Amino acid sequence: MDYQCGRMLETFGHLPVAWLLFAVLAVAGFVSFFAGRTQAVTVGHGQTERLNSQPNYHGYFVAMATIGPAAVILVLYALFGDSIVRAQLASELPQRIRDLGSLELGQYIDRISEQAARRDAASTGNALFDAATSRYTDLLGLSRIIAVLAALAAAGLGFFFARRQLSVHFRARSRVEDGIKFMLFLCAGIAVLTTIGIVASLFFEAMRFFSRVSVFSFIFGTEWNAQTGADFGAIPLFFGTFMIAFLAMLVAAPIGLLSAIYLSEYASPRFRGVVKPILELLAGIPTVVYGFFALQFVAPIVRAGANWVNGLPFVPDGLLAAQPTSALAAGIVMGIMIIPFVSSLSDDVINAVPQTLRDGAYAIGATKSETVKQVVMPAALPGVIAALLLAVSRAIGETMIVVMAAGQRAQITPDPTADLTTITVQIVALLTGDTEFDSAKTLSAFALGFVLFIVTLIFNLIALRVVQRYREKYE
Amino acid sequence: MDGNVEDFTETRPKQAHTMSEMIKVDCRNIDVFYGDKQAIYDISLAIQDRAVTSFIGPSGCGKSTFLRCINRMNDTIETAKVSGQIYMDGADINDHSIDPVLLRSRVGMVFQKPNPFPKSIYDNIAYGPRIHGLASGKQELDEVVESALRKAGLWDEVKDRLQAPGTSLSGGQQQRLCIARAIAVSPEVILMDEPCSALDPIATARIEELIDELRERYCIVIVTHSMQQAARVSQRTAFFHLGKLIEYGDTEQIFTNPVDSKTQDYITGRYG
Numbered sequence: 001m002d003y004q005c006g007r008m009l010e011t012f013g014h015l016p017v018a019w020l021l022f023a024v025l026a027v028a029g030f031v032s033f034f035a036g037r038t039q040a041v042t043v044g045h046g047q048t049e050r051l052n053s054q055p056n057y058h059g060y061f062v063a064m065a066t067i068g069p070a071a072v073i074l075v076l077y078a079l080f081g082d083s084i085v086r087a088q089l090a091s092e093l094p095q096r097i098r099d100l101g102s103l104e105l106g107q108y109i110d111r112i113s114e115q116a117a118r119r120d121a122a123s124t125g126n127a128l129f130d131a132a133t134s135r136y137t138d139l140l141g142l143s144r145i146i147a148v149l150a151a152l153a154a155a156g157l158g159f160f161f162a163r164r165q166l167s168v169h170f171r172a173r174s175r176v177e178d179g180i181k182f183m184l185f186l187c188a189g190i191a192v193l194t195t196i197g198i199v200a201s202l203f204f205e206a207m208r209f210f211s212r213v214s215v216f217s218f219i220f221g222t223e224w225n226a227q228t229g230a231d232f233g234a235i236p237l238f239f240g241t242f243m244i245a246f247l248a249m250l251v252a253a254p255i256g257l258l259s260a261i262y263l264s265e266y267a268s269p270r271f272r273g274v275v276k277p278i279l280e281l282l283a284g285i286p287t288v289v290y291g292f293f294a295l296q297f298v299a300p301i302v303r304a305g306a307n308w309v310n311g312l313p314f315v316p317d318g319l320l321a322a323q324p325t326s327a328l329a330a331g332i333v334m335g336i337m338i339i340p341f342v343s344s345l346s347d348d349v350i351n352a353v354p355q356t357l358r359d360g361a362y363a364i365g366a367t368k369s370e371t372v373k374q375v376v377m378p379a380a381l382p383g384v385i386a387a388l389l390l391a392v393s394r395a396i397g398e399t400m401i402v403v404m405a406a407g408q409r410a411q412i413t414p415d416p417t418a419d420l421t422t423i424t425v426q427i428v429a430l431l432t433g434d435t436e437f438d439s440a441k442t443l444s445a446f447a448l449g450f451v452l453f454i455v456t457l458i459f460n461l462i463a464l465r466v467v468q469r470y471r472e473k474y475e
Numbered sequence: 476m477d478g479n480v481e482d483f484t485e486t487r488p489k490q491a492h493t494m495s496e497m498i499k500v501d502c503r504n505i506d507v508f509y510g511d512k513q514a515i516y517d518i519s520l521a522i523q524d525r526a527v528t529s530f531i532g533p534s535g536c537g538k539s540t541f542l543r544c545i546n547r548m549n550d551t552i553e554t555a556k557v558s559g560q561i562y563m564d565g566a567d568i569n570d571h572s573i574d575p576v577l578l579r580s581r582v583g584m585v586f587q588k589p590n591p592f593p594k595s596i597y598d599n600i601a602y603g604p605r606i607h608g609l610a611s612g613k614q615e616l617d618e619v620v621e622s623a624l625r626k627a628g629l630w631d632e633v634k635d636r637l638q639a640p641g642t643s644l645s646g647g648q649q650q651r652l653c654i655a656r657a658i659a660v661s662p663e664v665i666l667m668d669e670p671c672s673a674l675d676p677i678a679t680a681r682i683e684e685l686i687d688e689l690r691e692r693y694c695i696v697i698v699t700h701s702m703q704q705a706a707r708v709s710q711r712t713a714f715f716h717l718g719k720l721i722e723y724g725d726t727e728q729i730f731t732n733p734v735d736s737k738t739q740d741y742i743t744g745r746y747g
Contacts, residue, residue, distance in 0.1 A: 354590070356588055359551070360592065362579060364657060366606055367606075374602065375602075
């Protein structure tokens with residue numbers, strides 16, 4: 001008996017239970033749907049028009065009540081089952097292994113679960129390890145049996161109670177729609193929860209960093225030497241980030257906006273049909289190619305230009321740094337990269353301004369440019385601001401171009417021909433290569449990411465408010 | 476008025492002669508094409524000053540298109556081509572020496588759907604005078620705005636909230652705002668393209684009253700789908716059908732004693 005029970009546990013420990021359950025639940029769903037529908041027809045004595053809801057809805061309701069609770073139990077098991085099993089196993093291991101510390105204990109159990117997953121696993125010769133492996137398989141099987149039984153019980157109960165509810169006056173349709181609404185809400189919730197999860201993980205890693213380096217010296221420090229683990233003052237990085245984003249917007253905002261105005265207000269439909277896709281093609285170029293372009297082509301030109309300025313009479317020698325990689329080169333190329341973001345979105349927004357507004361302006365004798373400047377653009381402004389903000393956040397978060405063309409030196413200088421470094425460049429530098437994940441050096445990357453997130457969040461909030469206030473005024 | 480409209484094209488020169496000082500806009504042999512499609516076929520029509528002329532006819536008959544010829548709004552549509560002459564106070568508006576932008580400040584237009592600019596009530600009215608330099612200084616501009624709003628019968632309703640957005644007004648108020656906007660640049664002619672089609676009966680009655688008052692000062696042309704409206708507000712009525720002018724004459728005569736059987740059919744509701 002005991003042996004048989006053990007076999008069963010072991011078998012369950014190995015079975016692909018998830019797929020089986022999936023199939024069982026699907027079948028249960030179908031069966032309960034038809035059961036509910038048939039019962040509804042019976043309740044209505046064959047006259048479905050007497051029912052509050054159509055028989056199909058009764059069917060959906062029963063199916064939902066059957067599958068829903070079971071699915072919830074299974075999802076919970078999928079999320080937490082494994083960690084419960086591992087915790088149980090850990091508590092049963094001998095004291096000397098439990099004393100190893102959480103990291104190595106975890107690795108030990110990882111090895112056990114790998115071993116257990118092998119069906120043809122031969123004995124390793126280590127008695128403790130083998131015993132633990134078979135115990136793990138049993139525990140897994142037991143947990144699965146419990147989960148499956150719970151799910152089946154939930155399905156049965158749901159089925160039973162749902163069928164008892166059916167009557168002529170039962171509002172099955174509205175209940176089903178409530179259920180669907182709840183499902184949609186869950187999906188939206190998952191997106192939000194994921195965001196919260198990402199922020200939380202960033203936050204906790206950042207907190208680990210801030211337990212070693214003070215927040216104050218991180219945010220207000222002006223020296224950054226993370227590679228040596230000496231100085232963690234982030235100001236030079238923020239300076240570089242915003243400097244390059246600013247240079248990029250200096251390129252992208254006017255060119256993008258004016259080309260959008262030209263395309264939507266002045267260009268012939270044929271010209272627009274050709275040029276707009278070409279502009280949008282810019283957005284499809286991989287950023288690494290832009291980085292290439294910046295490094296190979298733009299940076300030397302910037303350097304030559306800076307040297308030329310330095311050589312002018314009355315210009316103090318060495319006024320401009322004229323570095324081989326420079327903020328200006330990265331900024332220009334990044335600006336080119338985000339032109340389509342500005343132009344394409346602005347173009348859509350400007351096109352969405354109703355023709356009647358333009359007609360109204362023309363009809364009182366406004367010229368084309370007066371109409372564009374004073375009627376069309378104000379009407380399109382919230383959308384244009386949104387387009388510009390999207391471009392700014394692209395510029396701040398952009399990585400590849402700055403990695404290749406902006407340089408690595410953390411410094412604060414107004415000279416755009418000097419090499420600057422950005423937050424994203426430093427995160428890449430800190431987290432690539434051979435790293436361990438609990439030194440101040442690598443943790444500082446998370447702190448940078450977290451602060452960057454906060455900054456862009458504040459940015460977006462302010463922008464949102466601006467747009468809203470403008471909306472109130474203009475729409 | 477000349478009651479004989481049986482053969483309009485032959486009587487028209489005579490009309491023009493007898494009331495030459497009363498004719499504001501004289502259109503001769505107007506054809507309009509949208510691409511290859513002809514929308515207006517050889518229409519000649521003289522519009523009286525200080526009177527309301529209504530254009531009626533079934534949808535797609537070209538009355539709006541014809542209206543838009545008078546302030547050259549069709550210029551803004553790329554595929555549209557207009558031929559023929561339109562004389563305003565004796566000058567051809569399609570002549571090269573005439574800037575359509577200036578022409579439109581003399582010929583105001585009100586559209587089917589109220590289209591206030593995304594600006595305050597004040598700026599909606601002040602926009603035209605500003606771009607045409609009609610007022611020097613803030614005080615003069617205030618006066619222009621007030622007088623336009625008074626003429627449009629909107630002043631009392633909005634005088635306390637001139638800085639509120641134009642779009643915050645009700646539909647009827649918005650349409651009167653658009654009329655005030657047109658008036659503010661002191662036009663001579665006001666074109667109205669179904670100005671009441673988006674309004675309820677009370678707002679419509681208000682606009683019609685206003686049109687009747689404005690008749691004292693302006694030459695008004697109104698396109699309408701409502702025969703009752705045409706009968707109520709206009710002195711002259713033109714009936715269009717399939718891009719052709721079928722009949723044109725005194726409103727009373729058109730509605731009580733139409734000459735053409737198509738006009739008869741339309742005003743009695745047999746089609747349209």
